[in-house]
Amino acid sequence: MRAWTLIRFYTVFVYIFMFAPIAVVLILAFNKAEFASFPMTGFSLRWFERLFNDPTIMRAFRTSLTLGLMVSAISTTLGVMASIALVRYEFRGKDLMTTFLISPVLVPETVMAVGLLIFLRYLHMPRSFGLLLLGHSILALPFVVLVVQARLVGIKREYEEAARSLGANPLQTFFSVTLPLLLPAVFAGALFAFTISFDNITATLFWRPSGMETVPTQIFGMLRNSISPEINALGFVMISVTAGVPLLAGGLARYFGRKNRARHPTRSLT
Amino acid sequence: MARVELKGLTKSFGPVKAVQAADIAFEDASFTTLLGPSGCGKTTILRMIAGLEQPTGGDILVGADRVNDVPIHKRNLGIVFQNYALFPHRTIGENIAFGLKYRKVPKSEMAAKVRNALDVVRLPGVEDRYPSQLSGGQQQRIALARAIVIEPDVLLLDEPLSALDANLRESMRVELKAIQHRIGVTSVFVTHDQSEALAMSDRIVVMSAGKVAQIGTPEEVYNRPANEFVADFLGASNIIEGRLQGRADGAVVLQVDAFGAVPVREDRAASVGSGPAAKLMIRAEKLLLTEGPAPEGRIAVKGVVEAVDYQGQLARYFVRVGERTYQAMNMIEGRPFAAGDEVTLSFSPADCAALPAGT
Ligand SMILES: Nc1ncnc2c1ncn2[C@@H]1O[C@H](COP(=O)(O)OP(=O)(O)OP(=O)(O)O)[C@@H](O)[C@H]1O
Numbered sequence: 001m002r003a004w005t006l007i008r009f010y011t012v013f014v015y016i017f018m019f020a021p022i023a024v025v026l027i028l029a030f031n032k033a034e035f036a037s038f039p040m041t042g043f044s045l046r047w048f049e050r051l052f053n054d055p056t057i058m059r060a061f062r063t064s065l066t067l068g069l070m071v072s073a074i075s076t077t078l079g080v081m082a083s084i085a086l087v088r089y090e091f092r093g094k095d096l097m098t099t100f101l102i103s104p105v106l107v108p109e110t111v112m113a114v115g116l117l118i119f120l121r122y123l124h125m126p127r128s129f130g131l132l133l134l135g136h137s138i139l140a141l142p143f144v145v146l147v148v149q150a151r152l153v154g155i156k157r158e159y160e161e162a163a164r165s166l167g168a169n170p171l172q173t174f175f176s177v178t179l180p181l182l183l184p185a186v187f188a189g190a191l192f193a194f195t196i197s198f199d200n201i202t203a204t205l206f207w208r209p210s211g212m213e214t215v216p217t218q219i220f221g222m223l224r225n226s227i228s229p230e231i232n233a234l235g236f237v238m239i240s241v242t243a244g245v246p247l248l249a250g251g252l253a254r255y256f257g258r259k260n261r262a263r264h265p266t267r268s269l270t
Numbered sequence: 271m272a273r274v275e276l277k278g279l280t281k282s283f284g285p286v287k288a289v290q291a292a293d294i295a296f297e298d299a300s301f302t303t304l305l306g307p308s309g310c311g312k313t314t315i316l317r318m319i320a321g322l323e324q325p326t327g328g329d330i331l332v333g334a335d336r337v338n339d340v341p342i343h344k345r346n347l348g349i350v351f352q353n354y355a356l357f358p359h360r361t362i363g364e365n366i367a368f369g370l371k372y373r374k375v376p377k378s379e380m381a382a383k384v385r386n387a388l389d390v391v392r393l394p395g396v397e398d399r400y401p402s403q404l405s406g407g408q409q410q411r412i413a414l415a416r417a418i419v420i421e422p423d424v425l426l427l428d429e430p431l432s433a434l435d436a437n438l439r440e441s442m443r444v445e446l447k448a449i450q451h452r453i454g455v456t457s458v459f460v461t462h463d464q465s466e467a468l469a470m471s472d473r474i475v476v477m478s479a480g481k482v483a484q485i486g487t488p489e490e491v492y493n494r495p496a497n498e499f500v501a502d503f504l505g506a507s508n509i510i511e512g513r514l515q516g517r518a519d520g521a522v523v524l525q526v527d528a529f530g531a532v533p534v535r536e537d538r539a540a541s542v543g544s545g546p547a548a549k550l551m552i553r554a555e556k557l558l559l560t561e562g563p564a565p566e567g568r569i570a571v572k573g574v575v576e577a578v579d580y581q582g583q584l585a586r587y588f589v590r591v592g593e594r595t596y597q598a599m600n601m602i603e604g605r606p607f608a609a610g611d612e613v614t615l616s617f618s619p620a621d622c623a624a625l626p627a628g629t
């Protein structure tokens with residue numbers, strides 16, 4: 001009994017330790033005072049207002065958003081194609097290919113970042129938005145591949161074989177059978193990719209061309225001067241996006257799932 | 271509709287010889303079953319006909335055309351899979367119409383064809399449901415409807431009934447055969463269930479370890495097996511060593527230690543060869559147990575019941591005669607025999623077949 005009480009306290013303590021800083025950021029974003037301190041002097045939205053009127057921050061926000069969406073599109077497309085190759089076809093060097101695709105997760109990000117930079121230097125190419133796009137896509141790809149592969153393994157080959165036997169060519173089979181069945185995993189992979197790009201900082205610091213800021217690097221830059229309450233507001237927005245988008249998607253998926261099931265309830269048998 | 275012919279069809283998976291030089295002809299509008307134990311290569315043959323597997327040797331002919339290099343989607347085949355493989359994200363109507371889309375069937379005709387296919391499988395009005403809302407047997411019918419609505423040249427069925435429970439299976443097999451007969455499509459049916467094969471087929475191809483062991487009508491493979499494997503696989507039987515003694519008025523005479531000379535009808539001894547070693551086959555249901563003397567005209571010996579396997583209408587007896595135990599399946603009339611009973615075991619020579627030794 002005593003042991004359980006202890007464990008409970010300990011758990012609560014760990015959670016407080018982990019989430020208190022985030023909570024502080026979220027709360028202080030609405031603080032009235034110039035300097036972050038408790039107790040708060042009053043409620044205000046002025047920091048958000050400042051944020052939305054700050055052109056550099058808004059530019060960083062747009063950069064991050066564009067980057068995230070493009071990374072999401074690229075790595076999802078590549079990831080789906082790679083997963084199909086890895087799950088549905090036999091070819092030489094398949095294991096090597098899998099390791100290669102997954103390796104960005106295993107290699108420390110700094111090493112990856114420097115490696116890609118050196119490679120570009122070798123090709124005499126300057127740092128650019130393109131590099132950032134390429135780099136982020138490489139970082140996000142393993143997650144897409146892992147998620148999509150897991151689902152594809154569960155989709156029985158007979159579905160595709162049935163479609164082929166009924167007259168669909170391989171491409172028609174993919175779009176009419178495989179992709180619809182794969183869709184939840186594709187969505188999950190795309191979301192993963194977006195979030196990974198949206199809050200990446202380490203590699204971004206290496207890869208971004210001078211003058212280009214994403215939201216994380218912008219915050220990082222602002223922190224070097226002072227801890228302005230504006231950063232708390234920005235942090236609030238960041239957290240809302242990175243936590244909110246997956247939650248929203250999950251909620252939507254469940255909502256549509258339920259609506260579907262209501263329309264045609266699954267039999268408990270079969 | 272078309273005749274399908276396999277010529278020396280061979281398939282190896284690395285060192286595994288899944289199918290070895292199979293020569294099989296599937297006649298137009300016939301129902302042929304590939305029958306054999308697990309792993310003997312039935313599915314592999316079916317998948318090669320379908321184009322889902324590339325042969326390592328031999329030819330596949332549909333009608334007069336060699337189709338080895340024709341991709342699946344251009345072969346015009348209907349396949350019914352063991353686990354149905356209905357598209358779960360599409361309604362029943364869409365599932366059935368799937369193949370019609372690729373055949374340039376006008377929209378207006380499509381609905382009529384779908385409705386007609388549903389009538390054929392006796393499930394009208396389920397167009398708007400999803401596969402998950404149907405029972406296993408109903409899903410199997412939809413799978414059949416989806417395969418036949420495209421009017422395929424050949425219908426391929428890989429153990430389509432094995433996922434169903436025993437009762438449903440029996441009624442489905444009658445229905446499936448009726449539908450096949452009505453539309454007259456050349457059908458290749460795979461099963462490892464011998465009673466299913468015997469009940470449904472025009473012809474049975476018995477396979478063993480990648481090779482064709484015998485091709486014949488159900489009556490032929492059951493009563494005139496080509497070898498011991500076929501005899502055994504198609505039903506419980508007693509196979510007894512003997513010697514070929516000679517021929518006398520339309521019969522081949524086999525000398526068997528326990529029973530003396532047994533005259534086997536010549537047509538049931540076609541595969542026996544020149545001997546001198548040969549084997550006598552008696553189906554378990556043709557061995558009769560009696561308390562008193564055996565009926566007239568039968569060869570009879572005395573034995574002791576060793577074990578009884580009670581099956582309701584039938585009983586399977588294991589009867590010891592000398593050194594050997596024989597299997598007999600008899601209808602139960604009154605009370606079944608019990609272990610330890612002394613009985614007379616008898617058979618009619620007309621119910622025997624002769625097999626070559628060493629198969
Ligand atoms: N893709 C494959 N790779 C390697 N070996 C295979 C493959 N498919 C089948 N085999 C082998 O080929 C042989 C024949 O297999 P097949 O599936 O045709 O048997 P089957 O007669 O259909 O058996 P079952 O009644 O169990 O379905 C088996 O030994 C099997 O292990």
Ligand SMILES: [Mg+2]
Nearest residue numbers: 312313314428
């Ligand atoms: Mg099989």
